[in-house]
Amino acid sequence: MKKENRFRNVLRAVNHFIVFFLLIAFVITCCIMLFVSTLVETMNLTLTNETVSAAAKITFGNAILLSVLFSIFDAVRRKLTVERPVKRITQAAEKITQGDFSVRIQPPSRFGTEDKFNEIIECFNKMAEELSGVETLRTDFIANVSHEMKTPLSVMQNYGTLLQQPGLSEEERLEYAKGVTDGSRRMADMMTNILKLNRLENQQIFPKTEEFDLGEQLCECLLQYENTWEKAGIEIETDIAENVTVRADSELLALVWNNLFSNAFKFTPEGGTVSVSLTATPHHAIVKVSDTGCGMSPEVGAHIFEKFYQGDTSRAAQGNGLGLALVKRVVDIMRGEIGVESVVGQGTTFTVRIRKN
Ligand code: ADP
Secondary structure, X not given: OHHHHHHHHHHHHHHHHHHXXXXXXXXXXXXXXXXXXXXXXXXXXXXXXXXXXXXXXXXXXXXXXXXXXXXXXHHHHHHHHHHHHHHHHHHHHHHHHOOOOOOOOOOOOXXXXXXXXXXXXXXHHHHHHHHHHHHHHHHHHHHHHHHHHHHHHHHHHHHHHXXXXXXXXXXHHHHHHHHHHHHHHHHHHHHHHHHHHHHHHOOOOOOOOEEEEHHHHHHHHHHOOHHHHHHHOOEEEEEEOOOOEEEEOHHHHHHHHHHHHHHHHHOOOOOOEEEEEEEEOOOEEEEEEEEOOOOOOHHHHOOOOOOOOOOOHHHHHHOOOOHHHHHHHHHHHOOOEEEEEEEOOOEEEEEEEEEOO
């Protein structure tokens, strides 16, 4: 295959050379003929058969020589300014195809090389950088998923072994069985989140927009946590503007509120307060979810939207670090904005700003 390609390349080069040669020969002959005819007219020269045939031979020889020289010059120029950069680009592209995303093309010196190639090389290097970033994310993602799966699996294994012991009391049996179901629920939750995130990132989910009352949706989502706040003695404060409607995908938005509420309740100790507010500007709806929980440091805050990132490891068993990554993806899809303000030991406020239409 390679031999065939090389042969085809040689043929193409010869073809190019001949065409270029003929073109140059034609141009030079025309120039010389024009020059001779002007000379004859202006100087009143008389041309005999002998002088014409001698001059024709010399002219023909000159035309051939100049054409060969031009063609060689052009071939060398092409080799240096076109073929060399093209070869470097194709070699690098081949490496990328083989999975080596570390490849970068050294930009050739500006002198002599066509500027377009420098543009292509810059684009290529940018693409390679993006691809290697994606590859790192992919390998990190696999490592994280495997790590996250190992914990509930080993917990389930332990409880499974305990369940096999003879003579367990009813209480012990229930406790161990609960351990197994909790572990499997955690794995199932993680898988659901991974699938959702994957579908959102691959844009397999197309937002189904409809107009709905945002305040109503916030109240519905919040009410799902009634048992949680009652059990933990958490106070709820709401300040929800009436008749704020948005045109958006309600299912996707519910995902945002559910994640923010569940975090607020998870990170707020007994007796704390969780507040939800909704305000509107002519074009945007602004939702704030605040809590008086443990808060987070600026270092933690800088990473919370990354996949699998968990700042508070003491509560790691209650999540998988995917919630806020999902939230951010949904808000991005809706061309909205999300921000966080937090003070360690005092609490956290998430602010989501989405377009009404
Ligand atoms: P998970 O809650 O499963 O750990 P998330 O993606 O929802 O994952 O959150 C990532 C991290 O952000 C949490 O581990 C926690 O450190 C921090 N975080 C999120 N919400 C809050 C909050 N309301 N108060 C304090 N920290 C929070």
